[in-house]
Amino acid sequence: MANTPNYNLPLITPQDPARLYAQRHNEVANAMDAALVANIADLMGETTATVASFVHRGEGVILGTNGKKYRIIACTVRNTGSGFQFISDSSHSPIGVASLTTQSETFTLNYSFTAKSVGTLIVTGDEKLSSDGYIFGASVGLTSSVIYGSLPGGASDYVSYNGSAWTSFNGYVTNTSMNTSTGLVTCTHEAMNPEVGGSITSRSLSRHGVLDGMGPTTTSFYFVDSAGTPDKTPRTEHKMWINRAGSRTAKMNTLTKPNTNIWIYGVMEIA
Structure with a gap:
């Protein structure tokens, strides 16, 4: 028996196809979500409510x-x-x-x-x-x-006395001072780990450096003349490369x- 046409269908306006497509798309998507939740719940031995609580959130x-x-x-x-x-x-x-x-x-x-x-x-x-x-x-x-x-990879800097103050070439050394009683020069810098390891090299023809010690945040040395006598006042001949081995903390x-x-x-x- 042939199907009887239904002449009572609502009138379809030009806007309806897009609306009907969107509605059907959502219905299909919801059905797929429900099927996925049911399958996962069955595999995990969980209730569909428990699985849906995290599947639908989409939070990774x-x-x-x-x-x-x-x-x-x-x-x-x-x-x-x-x-x-x-x-x-x-x-x-x-x-x-x-x-x-x-x-x-x-x-x-x-x-x-x-x-x-x-x-x-x-x-x-x-x-x-x-x-x-x-x-x-x-x-x-x-x-x-x-x-x-x-x-x-360590760090290095060039420290010198310009006649009135100690200067740092790249800022690794933040402070330099000389003990005028002993001649010991102490450079303060960023912490190194491990604290031991490195070298100093004088750039002066008339003064050379003698390393005294290395700490996590300091490097100490003397400028001495050819007889090995330490200078006890800063001079423009005081020029020193400082090289430290190890690693530095990256300050966030x-x-x-x-x-x-x-x-x-x-x-x-x-x-």
């Missing part, structure tokens, strides 16, 4: 073996002068993170959740920071991680190299 949840669940941490951060901030734009999307707090030598990454156990957390500089020698690592916790940085509150990023990626098990 990974389903692991034996019913374990994991959350992703992923973000790109940069310090433009007021502390580290997330880069969040059309090309960058922070995942699983809530906030950043910058300290003098570290910054703290706060998660948007509490982990059950730590899987991994990887911190690395972009191509510019990597080529400059920066190395990053983290002390990882269940709600936050503290990010550290260092500059291996001043790590503001233009257009550089730090990339962070982690996986944490959640309850």
Whole structure:
């Protein structure tokens, strides 16, 4: 028997096809979501409500073996002068993170959740920071991680007396003083780790340097004449290259190299 035409269908206006398509698209998407939740719940032995609570949030949840669940941490951060901030734009999307707090030598990454156990957390500089020698690592916790940085390869500076004051060529040495009773010159600089290791080289033809000691933040030496007698007042002949081995702590509150990023990626098990 032929189907009887239904002449009672509502009138379709020009706007209706788009509206009907959108409605049908949403119905199909919702049906697929419901089917996915049901399948995952069956595989995990969980209720559909439990699975739906994290599947529909879209917050970087990974389903692991034996019913374990994991959350992703992923973000790109940069310090433009007021502390580290997330880069969040059309090309960058922070995942699983809530906030950043910058300290003098570290910054703290706060998660948007509490982990059950730590899987991994990887911190690395972009191509510019990597080529400059920066190395990053983290002390990882269940709600936050503290990010550290260092500059291996040692440091060097050129210190000289210009007739009225001691000067530093590149700023690594922050202060130089001479003990006028003994002639001992002490240069203060950024901390080195390990603290021992390095050398000094005089640039004067009439005075050479004798190293006295090296500490985490100081290098001490004498300027002596050809007889080995230390000078006890600064002279314009006092010119010294200072080279220290080891690594320096990268101070996060001043790590503001233009257009550089730090990339962070982690996986944490959640309850």
